[in-house]
Amino acid sequence: MSRSLLGRHLRGGLTGVAVAALVLTTAACGGTTRGEDEGSSSGGSAGASADPDAEIPADLAVAFLPKQLNNPYFDVAAAGSERAVGEIDGEFSQVGPSEASASSQVSYINTLTQQGADVILTSANDPNAICSALDQARSGGASVVTFDSDTAPECRDVFINQATADGIAQTQIDLMAEQIGGAGQVAILSATANATNQNAWIELMQEYAASEYPDMEIVTTVYGDDEDEKSFQETQGLLQTYPDLKGIISPTTVGISAAARYLSGSEYKGRVALTGLGTPNQMREFVQDGTVTAFALWNPEDLGYLAAYTGAALAAGQITGAEGETFEAGDLGEYEIGADGVVVLGEPTVFNAENIDDFDF
Structure with missing residues (x-):
């Protein structure tokens, strides 16, 4: 099944489910998808300004750090990120722990910082355990995008949420x-x-x-x-x-x-x-x-794909992570950043005997 067709299936998923404000960790994080506006607070780097027309740098080094390696869900998400990085002519790499413990990702973040990664995409095993390491990475010039599972909002630039x-x-x-x-x-x-x-x-x-x-x-x-x-x-x-x-x-x-x-x-x-x-x-x-x-x-491949394009937009300066900024995410189209630097992929869908054979991921 093609990405665009699968995206249409997923975005047309649930009916009768109330979509309310996103709640993550101890902070309330609103998210937006395709122009929906939720909340009024803003994330992003203080004082930074975005240039929507900026070009994505050549050979951008994008690192994918899941909760753990050899997890089928993250394998699919990684494939989406790798595809997106290929579309922007960047360099994709994947590293991560074999076990999803709270602090298991720290050493990998430190290594990526030392190697000069331009973008780090990560799903956090713990909201606070990797914050110090991510702060060092950002101080070193890396853009940090969390997806699937967030850190505390101040520890990253943008969070890609699967759905509310x-x-x-x-x-x-x-x-x-x-x-x-x-x-x-x-x-x-x-x-x-x-x-x-x-x-x-x-x-x-x-x-x-x-x-x-x-x-x-x-x-x-x-x-x-x-x-x-x-x-x-x-x-x-x-x-x-x-x-x-x-x-x-x-x-x-x-x-x-x-x-x-x-x-x-x-x-x-x-x-x-x-x-x-x-x-x-x-x-x-x-x-x-x-x-x-x-x-x-939701479609985990689209989640990884969107995370990679978000990281590229941050690295290019097209966005800073502030509420209201918009950017293009390849085949998925335009997205808008919501409160606290949250972007929502879209609504989940329900799979049953009638439709499960229509999907391949």
């Missing part, structure tokens, strides 16, 4: 409610305990469920640390601890696929509902065999 936190949270709760009739015990299988995006979504899921589905009880949150085997084991533990469990929500691609693999080969298949955030290629077999009815996600 409210939209992501409400979608997952609505999907679960549809499958269990809006009542029963539900558990959450998350990634790491410090992941800013996961924690924001979980808090909003709890609030939304309490408000809209009072008979749905979220009994616990467990952490698979974005490791397949640990997520698999945590799923098994949930089912043993809560024999009346009606469903599991896993807002992480590693977690949902591991949980689906466990359920598909167990007595709980068809009895315990599973939803969350996953890629179509990971989840296709579990949708086809009836383990999973529906789940959601």
Whole structure:
């Protein structure tokens, strides 16, 4: 499927989901997509001015630093970034830890700073643990773009958010409610305990469920640390601890696929509902065999693609990260920066048996 066609599918995704202000870490960060205006505060470098007509420098060194290497979700995002860097004739590299621990990214950022990276694209394992290292990188001249999971806003130039936190949270709760009739015990299988995006979504899921589905009880949150085997084991533990469990929500691609693999080969298949955030290629077999009815996600390749173009625009001086600035992101078109330097990719979409074969990522 082509990028432009896939983008149209994703941007035409959810219906009936309220899109509210983005909530991340302890600060409220508004984001905009294609001209939508949210909030009034601005990010960016104090006193800096943008030149929208500035040319992107030749041979721009763009480094991609995910939460961890060999994670299918970040592999897809990296492919998007690499494609974007190729379009601007830059130099792409990818480095990262094998485990998604809070401070595991620090040494890689320090090395990239020493090597003189022009742009660092990173998804933070912890909102604060890498701030000092990113400050040094920015002092050395690097532009820093976070995507997927943010740092504290002052630690980067722009954050590329997948979708609004409210939209992501409400979608997952609505999907679960549809499958269990809006009542029963539900558990959450998350990634790491410090992941800013996961924690924001979980808090909003709890609030939304309490408000809209009072008979749905979220009994616990467990952490698979974005490791397949640990997520698999945590799923098994949930089912043993809560024999009346009606469903599991896993807002992480590693977690949902591991949980689906466990359920598909167990007595709980068809009895315990599973939803969350996953890629179509990971989840296709579990949708086809009836383990999973529906789940959601945005296009991670587009997320990485947008992050790279944002970093290039920063490095060129086309934008500074201030609210209201606009820039072109290749095939994705024009984006506008929202409050606190946040750009929103777009709305997620829901995948089910009817549409999952239309996607290939």
